[in-house]
Amino acid sequence: MDATGRRGDATGRFVPVPDARLVGCELSCVRDDRELFTGVNLSLAPGDVLQLAGPNGCGKTSLLRILCGLAWPASGDVTWDGADIRRERASFTAELAYVAHASAVKSDLTAVENVRSAMTVSSTGLLRLDPWEALARVGLYGYEDVPARTLSAGQCRRVALARLLCGSAALWVLDEPFTALDRDGRAMVEGMLNDHSDEGGISIVTSHQAVTLDAGRTVRRIDIGARRAA
Amino acid sequence: MSSQDAPVTAAGPRRRRPAAARSDALRAFAGLLRRDLVLAFRRRSELANPVLFFVMVETLFPLALGADNDLLRAVAPGAVWVGALLASMLSLEGIFRSDFDDGSLEQIALSPHPMPILVGAKVLAHWLVTGLPLILVAPLLGLLLNLPQSAFAALVLSLLLGTPVLSLVGAIGVALTVGLRHGGMLLSLLLLPLYVPVLIFGAGSVESAAQGLPVVAQLYFLGALCTGAVVLAPFAAAAALRISLE
Amino acid sequence: MHRFISQWASPRHFYRLSGKLLPWLSALTIICMLVGLVGGLYFAPPDYQQGNVFRIIYIHVPSALLSMMVYVVMAGAAAVNLIWKIKMADVVARCSAPLGAAFTFLALVTGSIWGKPTWGTYWVWDARLTSELILLFLYLGYMGLRAAIETPETAARASGILALVGVVNIPIIHYSVDWWNTLHQGTTISFTTDNISTSMLVPLLFMIVAFMSYYAVVLMLRMRCEILDRERKSRWVVQMVEGG
Numbered sequence: 001m002d003a004t005g006r007r008g009d010a011t012g013r014f015v016p017v018p019d020a021r022l023v024g025c026e027l028s029c030v031r032d033d034r035e036l037f038t039g040v041n042l043s044l045a046p047g048d049v050l051q052l053a054g055p056n057g058c059g060k061t062s063l064l065r066i067l068c069g070l071a072w073p074a075s076g077d078v079t080w081d082g083a084d085i086r087r088e089r090a091s092f093t094a095e096l097a098y099v100a101h102a103s104a105v106k107s108d109l110t111a112v113e114n115v116r117s118a119m120t121v122s123s124t125g126l127l128r129l130d131p132w133e134a135l136a137r138v139g140l141y142g143y144e145d146v147p148a149r150t151l152s153a154g155q156c157r158r159v160a161l162a163r164l165l166c167g168s169a170a171l172w173v174l175d176e177p178f179t180a181l182d183r184d185g186r187a188m189v190e191g192m193l194n195d196h197s198d199e200g201g202i203s204i205v206t207s208h209q210a211v212t213l214d215a216g217r218t219v220r221r222i223d224i225g226a227r228r229a230a
Numbered sequence: 231m232s233s234q235d236a237p238v239t240a241a242g243p244r245r246r247r248p249a250a251a252r253s254d255a256l257r258a259f260a261g262l263l264r265r266d267l268v269l270a271f272r273r274r275s276e277l278a279n280p281v282l283f284f285v286m287v288e289t290l291f292p293l294a295l296g297a298d299n300d301l302l303r304a305v306a307p308g309a310v311w312v313g314a315l316l317a318s319m320l321s322l323e324g325i326f327r328s329d330f331d332d333g334s335l336e337q338i339a340l341s342p343h344p345m346p347i348l349v350g351a352k353v354l355a356h357w358l359v360t361g362l363p364l365i366l367v368a369p370l371l372g373l374l375l376n377l378p379q380s381a382f383a384a385l386v387l388s389l390l391l392g393t394p395v396l397s398l399v400g401a402i403g404v405a406l407t408v409g410l411r412h413g414g415m416l417l418s419l420l421l422l423p424l425y426v427p428v429l430i431f432g433a434g435s436v437e438s439a440a441q442g443l444p445v446v447a448q449l450y451f452l453g454a455l456c457t458g459a460v461v462l463a464p465f466a467a468a469a470a471l472r473i474s475l476e
Numbered sequence: 477m478h479r480f481i482s483q484w485a486s487p488r489h490f491y492r493l494s495g496k497l498l499p500w501l502s503a504l505t506i507i508c509m510l511v512g513l514v515g516g517l518y519f520a521p522p523d524y525q526q527g528n529v530f531r532i533i534y535i536h537v538p539s540a541l542l543s544m545m546v547y548v549v550m551a552g553a554a555a556v557n558l559i560w561k562i563k564m565a566d567v568v569a570r571c572s573a574p575l576g577a578a579f580t581f582l583a584l585v586t587g588s589i590w591g592k593p594t595w596g597t598y599w600v601w602d603a604r605l606t607s608e609l610i611l612l613f614l615y616l617g618y619m620g621l622r623a624a625i626e627t628p629e630t631a632a633r634a635s636g637i638l639a640l641v642g643v644v645n646i647p648i649i650h651y652s653v654d655w656w657n658t659l660h661q662g663t664t665i666s667f668t669t670d671n672i673s674t675s676m677l678v679p680l681l682f683m684i685v686a687f688m689s690y691y692a693v694v695l696m697l698r699m700r701c702e703i704l705d706r707e708r709k710s711r712w713v714v715q716m717v718e719g720g
Contacts, residue, residue, distance in 0.1 A: 068340060070339060070340065070475055070476070071475075071476050090342050090343075090344075091342075093340050093342045094342035098337070098340055101333075102331075102333030103332070104333035104336070105332065106265075106269060106328075106332065106334065107332075108268075108269050108272040108273065109265070109269065109272075113265075113268070117261060117264075118337060120258050120261030120265075121262055121338055121341045121343070121348065122337055122340065123342070124254045
């Protein structure tokens with residue numbers, strides 16, 4: 001099994017890295033009587049970037065949703081700063097930003113209204129960055145006040161990513177963030193991941209293609225497809 | 231804008247960020263309420279649908295029962311209430327649908343603010359947009375069905391107390407079926423038994439008022455149902471939404 | 477106590493224990509039902525008001541009682557599943573629902589049969605019958621929701637919430653229907669006279685016990701089937717099926 005922590009202690013049990021914030025222990029997922037994956041262990045410390053790779057339908061999104069607390073694993077648990085994420089839900093979600101495959105962009109609102117209303121729901125306290133500024137940084141300068149209905153799929157994804165810049169979440173969970181983005185968009189997302197890592201944040205990304213970051217920074221990787229129970 | 235990052239240290243105990251303060255929760259409530267109201271008004275053409283449906287249902291009664299004024303006067307309290315109930319139930323279906331489809335519901339589920347409060351904001355927005363217009367139109371429809379003048383106040387009051395219960399309890403049913411493709415018929419089956427007490431006391435109060443009898447008892451009971459629903463229904467609906475999102 | 481619970485909460489042990497209990501419970505059901513029916517249909521004297529028609533209570537009253545008891549059991553089991561995640565509790569809830577619906581339907585049908593000679597019509601909006609009708613809808617809603625959701629665990633939890641909302645609402649519904657009935661001067665029905673004589677009461681009690689144990693027997697049979705289905709991949713089931 002491939003874990004992003006040290007291989008087990010004397011009993012073979014999984015041991016997380018010392019300053020890990022997010023720890024997933026013996027996670028398994030069952031869908032429609034099929035076992036998607038089993039025995040997944042991970043531990044992520046500040047600055048880590050984790051890529052979940054694997055073929056379609058292997059359970060990457062399921063694992064992401066388990067790590068966010070939206071779905072429950074068939075076995076195992078997930079802890080953030082030592083506390084089970086289901087028990088300390090409020091303090092965990094305050095530091096979590098999840099960008100799903102569906103962009104959560106309302107087509108009747110403008111881009112900036114989308115970002116603002118998303119931040120009232122998802123974050124507490126003050127915003128780190130003004131929504132206009134954030135939209136400019138993700139490449140939507142000039143498109144801030146048009147209804148999202150008129151934006152393309154790639155632009156909607158940029159609106160979703162702008163939320164990451166406005167908030168101050170420590171854990172970013174991104175499901176297929178590169179979908180519908182062009183080469184500049186990819187570079188932008190990788191830049192965001194770099195900056196987030198520099199600030200001590202943790203990122204989990206699913207993607208078919210490899211995620212490349214600055215030199216000297218390794219992207220940890222778990223291949224879900226290779227881990228199916230035989 | 232100041233950064234809210236918790237200090238990150240290489241080793242040692244980590245300070246967990248405290249959960250959202252109460253004022254934050256109120257701000258989230260207001261923000262989500264505002265968003266839903268803006269969304270409703272951006273689709274202005276759809277706002278009139280519940281009211282139009284209500285009017286059409288009420289016109290069905292005289293067409294089906296005959297134009298005898300005394301008969302209509304006798305059935306008016308119940309007929310108006312049934313129409314309002316059906317219009318409310320039909321309009322409820324969309325309360326979580328668009329959020330579920332575009333992923334916003336997951337964001338609400340992942341909010342650090344208490345989910346019952348956010349659900350309450352959505353239900354309030356829905357009631358303001360559909361329930362209130364029904365209440366305003368109801369006396370007019372009572373007139374169509376020859377409802378006695380003495381009953382109009384009771385009609386408005388009972389609807390004012392009853393439609394929030396319909397919205398709140400209905401939200402639980404919608405939350406349970408939001409993940410289903412054709413949940414509409416099933417939703418009616420789920421909700422109708424739960425709507426029976428509201429209908430009985432609502433229509434009963436209008437009936438009593440039409441006969442000149444006191445209506446305080448029924449209105450008190452409706453008030454009790456309303457209070458109970460406001461307090462309990464958001465929690466049930468939030469739990470149901472989390473289950474539907476799994 | 478803990479051992480007791482963990483034994484019943486394990487599918488395999490439940491299967492074994494229920495297998496041992498079934499013959500006894502079945503015998504109890506048959507005996508009580510025979511005593512109750514013979515006593516009620518033959519030995520009990522005719523009611524001075526209603527003649528022989530009242531004898532329907534020997535089916536109607538236990539059915540109505542069971543219909544409500546089963547709903548409470550179902551809601552309680554659903555709550556146990558939601559809070560402590562014991563899957564056997566969900567099996568209890570899932571298997572009880574059709575039984576409860578059947579009891580409710582039986583109560584409605586016997587109530588209606590009783591109505592024809594007494595009121596002249598097959599249906600009257602009596603408070604109790606109306607409550608039973610609404611209870612039937614609650615059962616059908618529970619079963620419908622369960623069937624509509626594809627993932628079994630999600631279906632179990634969602635219908636669990638529905639059952640709990642229903643059980644909280646049942647007293648409210650019952651009270652409001654009662655009030656509604658008195659308001660509209662519904663026919664006052666008493667299925668039995670106020671002082672019911674012992675010779676009428678005793679068979680009734682036997683019938684109630686018979687119905688309860690009948691519920692237990694059929695519930696166990698259904699649960700055994702459900703367990704075999706859910707655990708079909710586990711070793712003990714495979715061994716049992718293949719080994720014979």
